[in-house]
Amino acid sequence: MKTILCLLLFIPFLQPQDSLRIDTSTINYYKLSFIGTATLGGFIYGQALQKNLWWKGEKSPFHFNWKEDWAYALGADKFGHFYFPMLATNIYSDAFVWSGINKEQSLLYGGITALTYQSFTEIKDGFSKQWGFSWGDFSANALGSAYPFLQYKFPQLKNFNLKISFFPSERFKHGSNKVIFDDYESTYHWLSISIANYLPEKIRKYYPNFLNVAVGHSVKGFDTNSGHREIFFSLDLKTDELPGNTSFLKFIKKYLNFYHFPMPAVKVYPNVVWYGLKF
Incomplete structure (x- = not known):
């Protein structure tokens, strides 16, 4: 389900399939393997850290957080949910370029990688009695993950x-x-x-x-x-x-x-x- 949500989000920005096909002759698979290993390690560490910080409380069936979503921290958390996926997309994009993938594809796949991690976190929140799945958080995550790609496609956005x-x-x-x-x-x-x-x-x-x-x-x-x-x-x-x-x-x-x-x-x-x- 996480993968489907990520792909659906980016469908409006996709080019014809041929233009997104990776030229494998330029890829350094040692570098790409390093990126994959670092991502897996970061994912495991990040989930362990969040488990101690956010998911210690009582579990519940999956549910949505409709009532407190925008009340928590007066909505200030939504800025963070935009900012950190945006930063992660830039980092992953540069890493993918380093491995030999072109800039546009790197931004696209970097955004999908960032959003996938954040979506997994939101789904975990959905099973926490204290939190619940937040559509506001997910939307901010999605926009932040997509923003570097949008800046590439629409250069005027680089001014903001x-x-x-x-x-x-x-x-x-x-x-x-x-x-x-x-x-x-x-x-x-x-x-x-x-x-x-x-x-x-x-x-x-x-x-x-x-x-x-x-x-x-x-x-x-x-x-x-x-x-x-x-x-x-x-x-x-x-x-x-x-x-x-x-x-x-x-x-x-x-x-x-x-x-x-x-x-x-x-x-x-x-x-x-x-x-x-x-x-």
Whole structure:
């Protein structure tokens, strides 16, 4: 069933079968075997970790989480369910290209790989009495897995990228979570926009390409009656536009660009606060 769901999701983006047929003469099967082994090891480790963090509680027949789906963490978890499959798709795509598969196919198969893992996790949630299968999570997973492929097919989408940053909240400092990645109050999601590409030509030639603008989101007190969202506007560093053209530096710059580094910002909701540097 997981495989069917993954394939159905990507059907609208598929090209004629011949164009997706892999040219096996270019594939390095040693590299591809390494990718497969690393994926299996990561899957086993990830499932063991999630079992300890999320699936310790009472089991139940498979069910859907309709009532609490968007109430949990005020919906902030959906950003994470988009972000991490998007990141995984990029990683798998680069790995598949490294093994000799062309770029378009690598993005497609990378997205399917990322979504398959996330779908398995959602199905496991469906058998947990505490959680249940979340259509909201699954939809965000699917969109995140597909987004790099969509950016390849529609280049204008490359001007819009989701980033993440972390800064310890008071809740986290008092031991609410073992790791900061699981604390939504410590997590900030940013939509980074390559504003230089939308400026008039007379201005664009003077504007630094490495400087984006971003809209940020976080939540505070979401497990209390006074829970609220926070909205920010910020400058953002586009690291892939920084100097350095070697293959190694391009690789480093690409993946640094998934993180929002501290920059001047202003919180505009629920109150106004100016930050010299917002982490």
